[in-house]
Amino acid sequence: MAPSRNILPLLLLATLLCTQAKPDDKVQASRDKVSKALQDDEAAWADYVAEFGAGSVMNLVAGPQTKDLPEPARAAAYKNNFKAALREMDKLNKQAEKDGDDVAFGINSHAHLSAEEFAALRATGVRTAAKRRAPRRxxxxxxxxxxxxxxxxxxxxxxxxxxxxxxxxxxxxxxxxxTLGSTVAPAAVNWVSNGFVTPIRNQGQCxxxxxxxxxxxxEFALMKRNSIYNNANTDxxxxxxxxxxxxxxxxxxxxxxxxxxxxxxxxxxxxxxxxxxxxxxxxxxxxxxxxxxxxxxxxxxxxxxxAVPRSNADLMRAVATAPTQIGVKADGYAFQYYTTGIVGCSVEGKRAVSNHAVTVVGYGVSGGKPYFLVKNSWGTGWGEAGFFRVQKDCILSSKAPYGPFAMFASSPIVPVL
Incomplete structure (x- = not known):
């Protein structure tokens, strides 16, 4: 029997909701890669070394505890870290799926580091005056x-x-x-596609x-003020x-x-x-x-x-005028294993500690979810070829008082042209 006319709209709505809930193809592929790796973690480790180590674990980013070890000992430590990481990635992906977040945590260039090594290596770049060490001289x-x-x-x-x-x-x-408090920002901005952001770099072990x-x-200021400069000749x-x-x-x-x-x-x-x-x-x-x-x-x-006030609206207005520097909380599994998609509002947002600096280079909407686009400095083997996206317009609550990765734990900084 054919469905009645009254039921048809409901069926169409259900179909639309199912379609919207389906993860992005890249997100699903990243999640599936983790699931497959868990079935044979030895083979997955060999593939990882071939992809990120150029055939040798000596060429992988070395954490503080392993950088001085001989290659066999380092390889063993990295392999154990990697296998443990696969299980953490799987947990994060299942939680994201449960929360309805279109994001994947998976195998990237930092999957061989322990949580402690990752934090010591990557989450040490932002310092307050009190925590900054004595002059290195x-x-x-x-x-x-x-x-x-x-x-x-x-x-x-x-x-x-x-x-x-x-x-x-x-x-x-x-x-x-x-002075941007009354500025009306456009619906979407992307300084990368507009040609004002230079390629991803890698800060290395520094x-x-x-x-x-x-x-x-x-670099943005230089390109905006002088038409002879562009993202290909500016460095x-x-x-x-x-x-x-x-x-x-x-x-x-x-x-x-x-x-x-x-x-x-x-x-x-x-x-x-x-x-x-x-x-x-x-x-x-x-x-x-x-x-x-x-x-x-x-x-x-x-x-x-x-210095930009710490709110979604003010950050959006600032990014509409120029890329904007922010501090984020980077010492967590979600940041370490991020591969693609839009990080949800509550992820790693409970602690008010900024320990890594990045730059918001745009914002937009994907799959009905608004996001900020952010440039990192860890090379193209991390995240979306070096970039990441986090959900925009998060409600800053007791559960997530500073938004994803504690983005609003400190005041963003925007160039004024």
Whole structure:
């Protein structure tokens, strides 16, 4: 018997709801990959090493506990971590499915690290003034104490072209008042597809995330102010920020506003002049080609920035004008194993601790769910080829007081052009 006309609308509605509830193909594929890997974790580990280790676990990102181990011992530790990770991924995926979140947690370039190693390696880049360690030059001075010649050489370098010449920048240099409260933002913005975001980079084993997040802002400002620059020929130097900012933070992390104020104060050189070297340095060149480039870029950028109120609406308005730097809570399984999709409102959002800096580069709607698009600095083997999405317009409640990954635990920062 054919269904009555009264039943047909209900059947159509049920069909539509089922269609909307079905995970995105990429999400489902990532979940299925984990399920398959659990059936033969030895084969899955071999595939993982082939994909992310270039045939050798020595080429995988090394955690603090394993980086100095010989390869066989490191391989054994990584394999155990990986097998345990598969079970955690499966739990996260089942919870996401239960919650109706269209997101997948799965095998990415960080699946071989223990939770502790991941937190120590990746969730250390954002520092408050109280938690920032003593200037890293202190170690060099202690080592040089037994060598007067070395001590004199370092002092001469610092005086005639090093850090002491850069100690005049204020942490509020370039800061202006936030004035976007009444701005009406468009329905969707994507600075990546609009050509104002450069390719994904990898900060490596260095807590330099704030330098990378800030550079997204300065590169955007450069491209917006000067039509000769685009996402193919623009590449400003994170290393220059790390070497020349006054607080000597380097790979130990920095405050969210450390480098935006530094760029406003003294400019930023290019990657070609100061390539990223994944390490600390005690020397900031002055009086040379690189210093001249910084000075010229300071004038070209005329960089100013504002702290954004911690709300969905204000972040949306800020991102509508420019990529916006934020701090997130990154030391959790959900962040470590994220592969694709939109992270739901309640995930990893309970603790008010920002320990990693990233940049929101757009927002939109997918499958009826609004999201923020965020650029990370861990290479293309993590997330959606280096990016991730989190649900927008979350209700900040006692269950999730700071939104996904504690995005609103600190004030975002937007360049003002």
């Amino acid at each position: 202190a170690g060099a001075e202690s080592a040089a104490a037994a060598s007067p010649a070395a001590e004199a050489a370092e002092a001469a370098a610092l005086t005639s072209g090093g850090r002491k010449l850069q100690q005049t920048c204020s942490t509020s240099s370039g800061q202006v008042a936030y 807590g330099s995330c704030v330098a990378f997040a800030t550079t997204v802002l300065t 400003l130097s994170e290393d220059d920020l790390m070497e020349c900012e006054p607080t000597l933070s380097g790979c130990n992390g920095a405050g969210l506003n450390t480098y935006v104020s530094s760029v406003s104060c003294r400019g930023q050189s290019t990657e070609a002049t100061a390539p990223y070297n994944y390490a600390d340095s005690n020397y900031c060149p002055a009086g040379d080609t690189r210093a001249a480039e910084r000075g010229a870029m300071k004038t070209t950028l005329n960089f100013q920035w504002a």
